[in-house]
Amino acid sequence: MQANTEHIGIDTGKPLEQLLEKIADHKGCGTSSDGGKASCGSSDGPADMAPEVWEKVKNHPCYSEEAHHHYARMHVAVAPACNIHCNYCNRKYDCANESRPGVVSEKLTPEQASKKVLAVASAIPQMTVLGIAGPGDPLANPAKTFKTFELIAKTAPDIKLCLSTNGLTLPDHVDTIKAFNVDHVTITINMVDPEVGQHIYPWIFYKNKRYTGIEAARILTERQLLGLEMLTAAGVLAKINSVMIPGINDKHLVEVNRAVKSRGAFLHNIMPLISAPEHGTVFGLNGQRGPSAQELKALQDACEGEMNMMRHCRQCRADAVGLLGEDRSAEFTTEKIDEMSEVVYDAETRKAYQELVESERLEKVAAKEAALAEMSDDEVSDIKILIAVATKGQGRVNEHFGHATEFQIYEMSSAGSKFVGHRRVDLYCQGGFGEEETLPSVVRAINDCHAVFVAKIGGCPRDELKAAGIDPVDRFAHEFIEESAITYFKEYLAKVRSHEVVHEMRGDADIRQGAYISAA
Ligand SMILES: C[S@@+](CC[C@H](N)C(=O)[O-])C[C@H]1O[C@@H](n2cnc3c(N)ncnc32)[C@H](O)[C@@H]1O
Ligand code: SF4
Numbered sequence: 449m450q451a452n453t454e455h456i457g458i459d460t461g462k463p464l465e466q467l468l469e470k471i472a473d474h475k476g477c478g479t480s481s482d483g484g485k486a487s488c489g490s491s492d493g494p495a496d497m498a499p500e501v502w503e504k505v506k507n508h509p510c511y512s513e514e515a516h517h518h519y520a521r522m523h524v525a526v527a528p529a530c531n532i533h534c535n536y537c538n539r540k541y542d543c544a545n546e547s548r549p550g551v552v553s554e555k556l557t558p559e560q561a562s563k564k565v566l567a568v569a570s571a572i573p574q575m576t577v578l579g580i581a582g583p584g585d586p587l588a589n590p591a592k593t594f595k596t597f598e599l600i601a602k603t604a605p606d607i608k609l610c611l612s613t614n615g616l617t618l619p620d621h622v623d624t625i626k627a628f629n630v631d632h633v634t635i636t637i638n639m640v641d642p643e644v645g646q647h648i649y650p651w652i653f654y655k656n657k658r659y660t661g662i663e664a665a666r667i668l669t670e671r672q673l674l675g676l677e678m679l680t681a682a683g684v685l686a687k688i689n690s691v692m693i694p695g696i697n698d699k700h701l702v703e704v705n706r707a708v709k710s711r712g713a714f715l716h717n718i719m720p721l722i723s724a725p726e727h728g729t730v731f732g733l734n735g736q737r738g739p740s741a742q743e744l745k746a747l748q749d750a751c752e753g754e755m756n757m758m759r760h761c762r763q764c765r766a767d768a769v770g771l772l773g774e775d776r777s778a779e780f781t782t783e784k785i786d787e788m789s790e791v792v793y794d795a796e797t798r799k800a801y802q803e804l805v806e807s808e809r810l811e812k813v814a815a816k817e818a819a820l821a822e823m824s825d826d827e828v829s830d831i832k833i834l835i836a837v838a839t840k841g842q843g844r845v846n847e848h849f850g851h852a853t854e855f856q857i858y859e860m861s862s863a864g865s866k867f868v869g870h871r872r873v874d875l876y877c878q879g880g881f882g883e884e885e886t887l888p889s890v891v892r893a894i895n896d897c898h899a900v901f902v903a904k905i906g907g908c909p910r911d912e913l914k915a916a917g918i919d920p921v922d923r924f925a926h927e928f929i930e931e932s933a934i935t936y937f938k939e940y941l942a943k944v945r946s947h948e949v950v951h952e953m954r955g956d957a958d959i960r961q962g963a964y965i966s967a968a
């Protein structure tokens with residue numbers, strides 16, 4: 449099987465010697481052979497992060513926003529059962545075309561999962577993380593979860609292991625988690641107040657007994673917070689997922705943020721509720737809506753302070769494979785993997801490939817820092833704008849407007865560029881033609897942005913965007929996103945200063961987070 453080369457623009461089908469030659473060419477500008485230290489760029493990590501923490505997160509696409517442009521993850525669906533019920537979950541849903549939590553095409557045994565991991569690791573050498581996130585709860589299926597970790601730790605020791613749990617039985621497993629070198633654990637904490645929790649969790653099953661109502665929520669919150677404290681004490685990084693459910697826990701999540709921050713959580717990922725009647729969930733059927741893009745961003749902004757907020761979560765399937773935002777799970781079905789005679793795990797080629805990825809990444813970080821350093825004092829202002837970007841990865845503007853199924857959104861200010869989310873849209877260009885009914889919905893989805901960066905764009909969408917007050921920009925095609933965005937922002941500030949344009953806030957984007965915006 450050939451390695452995926454599309455994302456870093458190098459041919460990993462070449463012999464290893466040629467790859468290593470390329471790596472040698474990059475040695476002048478940082479290298480990971482010295483443990484990730486570099487002579488340019490910022491591979492040492494953010495100034496406010498301990499080196500040992502940076503070492504754990506720097507290649508993890510979920511724990512580092514910057515890494516997600518370069519490194520991939522995969523989930524293996526070995527954990528079907530769950531010990532609680534959430535009103536937003538329905539795991540009976542089995543669909544190859546839907547990408548949302550709990551959805552899988554097939555469940556795997558630990559042995560099948562282990563073989564799949566080796567096959568994916570060979571085909572996608574920048575896959576650095578193996579997570580177990582269901583389709584149920586990994587710790588309600590501890591034997592299967594830990595057997596999978598055991599098999600993978602033996603055959604592919606360079607792959608980082610992580611799991612995502614509701615936390616009910618977490619305190620019972622922290623020692624085992626530590627023993628398997630699981631560096632990253634995600635706990636879903638939607639409330640710290642049982643009054644709120646009773647509207648999210650109809651029941652839990654704990655110590656052979658079923659609990660409902662306030663009592664169920666009280667036990668759950670106590671176990672979750674205890675589990676978090678134990679992870680922190682054990683030196684395991686904890687990420688907290690919270691599902692934002694308007695009218696139920698949206699206001700309360702600021703309190704949740706405080707509670708998890710004070711107990712040592714590393715990252716808080718507030719995700720939008722995904723809810724539609726056809727999903728068959730309690731919330732879907734009773735019409736509970738998810739938040740809008742603006743509501744979600746406002747809450748994330750309110751929680752951001754000393755604690756990192758995750759804004760690049762793609763709410764993946766329980767069998768997702770690839771870079772965040774792309775789904776290559778269909779390429780690795782059990783049927784296809786069974787057809788492979790033997791999967792050889794080539795750790796050397798993986799390492800060599802990742803060193804190339806790292807050098808490209810350092811180049812990108814250095815370009816961003818250089819662009820930012822050129823910002824003069826008189827460019828400092830209160831102005832903020834949003835820029836939408838069509839990209840397929842690598843941190844570059846490299847997607848055609850018509851081929852984009854999502855736009856990454858960057859907030860620009862005189863402090864620099866900040867990734868603040870993504871917007872999924874229907875595909876505008878199908879079979880070479882623009883879908884006229886789709887275009888207005890795409891424009892509405894990025895209506896709060898001042899510009900959209902694309903690799904290419906046709907005449908019709910260009911005119912429509914301009915008419916909506918959004919600047920279509922293709923001159924940064926294939927350049928690094930953040931460096932380009934800083935350049936654009938500086939030009940924008942200059943135009944405001946010279947009164948060539950009047951700065952004004954843009955309107956609200958008409959997009960419900962967590963759902964595809966649809967032309968229908
Ligand atoms: C499928 S769960 C699996 C792991 C574990 N059972 C848990 O709930 O944490 C992964 C994540 O997806 C979230 N999730 C599931 N259904 C969702 C929905 N309809 N909308 C938003 N998030 C959802 C869960 O809350 C959890 O954070
Ligand atoms: S804990 Fe996870 S798997 Fe279980 S019902 Fe909730 S979302 Fe679904």
Ligand code: SF4
Nearest residue numbers: 510761762763764772
């Ligand atoms: S659901 Fe979010 S946190 Fe989990 S793998 Fe996907 S992007 Fe990462």
